[in-house]
Amino acid sequence: MERLRPQVVVMDIRLPGHSGIDACRDITARWPETRVIMLTSYAEDKRLFDAIAAGASGYVLKQIDSDDLVRAIERVGRGEAVLDPTLTPKVLQRVREAEHSRPETAFRVLTERELEILARLAEGKTNREIAQELFLSHKAVRNYVSTVLQKLGMANRTEAAAYAIHHHLDEYLSKD
Template sequence: MKRLRLLIVDDHEVVRLGLRLLLQNRPEFELVGEAESGAQALRLVERLRPDLVILDVRLPDQDGVEVCREITARFPETRVLILTAYPDEEFIVRAIEAGASGYVLKQAGSRELIEALEALARGEAILDPTITRKVLEQFRQRSRATREEAFKDLTPRERLILARIAEGKSNREIAKELFLTEKTVRNYVSIILDKLGVSNRVEAAAYALKHRIHDFLKEEDSAS
């Protein structure tokens, strides 16, 4: 399997050192560079063209979300994983809108981070389950009419699977919970992404949370 070429962007040397030590013995990853500012990150991305940038949203010279936006706009082949200590709802939504492929908290353990990187290497998108709950709270005031419009093109089964995606569950977990095969779930996910007009699971999760899919499903159950 091709090694995933990584660039770390964080203004804290200790964080960079910790990530370096975590990744150095992993044969599937190759650390190609480190940056401590947004400007330096953009220069290195242009020169090194990494597969993935691990990016802190709080940088000394620029807003990390805007750095993410510029990276994804100028170098669409490079994916961005937001790694931060701040589960701030505003930053989460802005980062997803800026094209981030994932959002993981620094409080996550080393195993969780490696699993997130491995998922990104497989072309999946990652959203920390803790974050999904916070984003959900931000959109509690959306109206029922808006929710109905948001999910009108999805079948009941597709809505259930979308809700599980919004909870941060993997295809395997969804398959086990809904008594489906992983292949069937993958097919459903592709259909859902197409119907919603989004490109990956993170965007689908953000869409679902924004339009309060869990409230929508509860309302459907109450009405039936």
């Protein structure tokens, strides 16, 4: 490898006694200009995302025909990324999940008042306690809770509280 300095390496994800993903990580760390295409028969999410994280520029399944493989090598050689089309939905779903897990995205549909209500739900407060703290009527709090649940697509206040905790609402609110 040191002597040849290939522009593109096509590597099986499973190597005897070594992981192709580890080898990809080593290659891209040592020779950042070298691109790696992982060639595999596995369409598993974990291996796909591990390969991407390791620096792979391409991930193709072994069912690819030889002409398509040559085109993939050429594309990666030009600096493009190549992904087997059957795996694209998995990548898109993962990106969507990552985007929705970011606090600024997770709570963007809520107003400031609704965020205050959700924060108190996450603390386990009742509608009456929330009403007293925020100087609102019990009915207003009930309406806010319903709106929060509807906007977040939650079935109940426990689910909303878990969502708030999981997405670090407290950290999100402390940034302001």
